[in-house]
Amino acid sequence: MRAPAFWAASGGVMPLLLAPFSALYAQATARRMAQPGWQAPVPVICCGNATAGGAGKTTVAMDLGRRLADRGVAAHFLLRGYGGTTKGPLRVDPATHDSTMVGDEALLLAEIRPTWVSADRAAGAKAAVAGNARCIVMDDGLQNPGLTKDLSLLVIDGGFGFGNGRIIPAGPLREPVAAAAARCQAAVMIGEDETGALDLLPPGLRVLHAKLVPGPEAAMLRGQPVYAFCGIANPRKFFATLQEAGAVLAGREAFGDHYQYDAEEIQQLLDQAEAARALPVTTKKDFVRIPAQFRSRVTVVTVGLEWAESAQIEGLLDPIAGRVPIPA
Known part of the structure; x- marks a missing residue:
């Protein structure tokens, strides 16, 4: 929601x-x-x-x-x-x-x-x-x-x-x-x-x-164009974390908290990322809600405290x- x-x-x-x-x-x-x-x-x-x-x-x-x-x-x-x-x-x-x-x-x-x-x-x-x-x-x-x-x-x-x-x-x-x-x-x-x-x-x-603080994988995104998507309570925090890590936001999509993605939606997101020549990126919480067949094509950025x-x-x-x- x-x-x-x-x-x-x-x-x-x-x-x-x-x-x-x-x-x-x-x-x-x-x-x-x-x-x-x-x-x-x-x-x-x-x-x-x-x-x-x-x-x-x-x-x-x-x-x-x-x-x-x-x-x-x-x-x-x-x-x-x-x-x-x-x-x-x-x-x-x-x-x-x-x-x-x-x-x-x-x-x-x-x-x-x-x-x-x-x-x-x-x-x-x-x-x-x-x-x-x-x-x-x-x-x-x-x-x-x-x-x-x-x-x-x-x-x-x-x-x-x-x-x-x-x-x-x-x-x-x-x-x-x-x-x-x-x-x-x-x-x-x-x-x-x-x-x-x-x-x-x-x-x-x-x-x-x-x-x-972003996890170690965020360092690899510095200077990289990314297409970020997430379904969390405060998407702004995730997008800000990517920008602070030096990633270039080529596109972003925010869904409702705990959103359950279906195959068609993920394919559309991947197509949009490809069109923007950007790496599809999401949170660890979103990653476990992505249909398994798409997970190898999405990069996860974790956060710590x-x-x-x-x-x-x-x-x-x-x-x-x-x-x-x-x-x-």
Whole structure:
């Protein structure tokens, strides 16, 4: 889906017309969040956000999974599997599962650590623990009360912030910013705060700063004409990443978030790239949603996370790692 344009800007009549529905949505979320969750026997980390759509949660989760692995912690990922059909709990196998079944993010996470998809987060956590998880890293789920979290991070996209500051459907917020922040131990600002989002956070909430950096394959695109396409929450970030890497954008196409490409659409994109004498380029999330027969013809540019002070995120992980149970 594509987010409505008015979600990103203040003013306009639509947010006012939808305000009564937003009030009902906020009340329903508050009632749901008042329910107690299951306390797992292993630490649970949640990488969440206050808005619908992408903020960088998966990238943060991947970074934490790698950091925990470096500490010798057997962390497993847990997510709903947005865009997939399975309800789970299901351990993701990239060799047999595709994005239509488990969603694109689950396939990316499964390349790093064992990954579980489950609409019922508590059931997914129980399956992960039975599968020898010693720590669980949730990609999303801040507004899901089914599982008690030991460390919650509020991930914020610096370019979008909290949009127009209104609750769904009048705006992108899943709940008031203050309510989301109250359940978090820290916020993670990805990129520069272009919208003043940090001013809306509680004064005592710790803020960590990070930025997206292109993977090593981006260096090969310097000076190259590329035809970029993607179906992510904020296509502008991907196009900007390519330009910052020195690529020459000969063309660009943006699709809805988690867009499932069919063979005809990909062939058209490849034809347009050929006509522009450019290299077809996309994101890793999009790559797993491309029909397999076309993947060898598309170049992938990955992104990673660079922390302003990595010691701060390591400091948040210290007590988590200290609580990891020792295998019997």
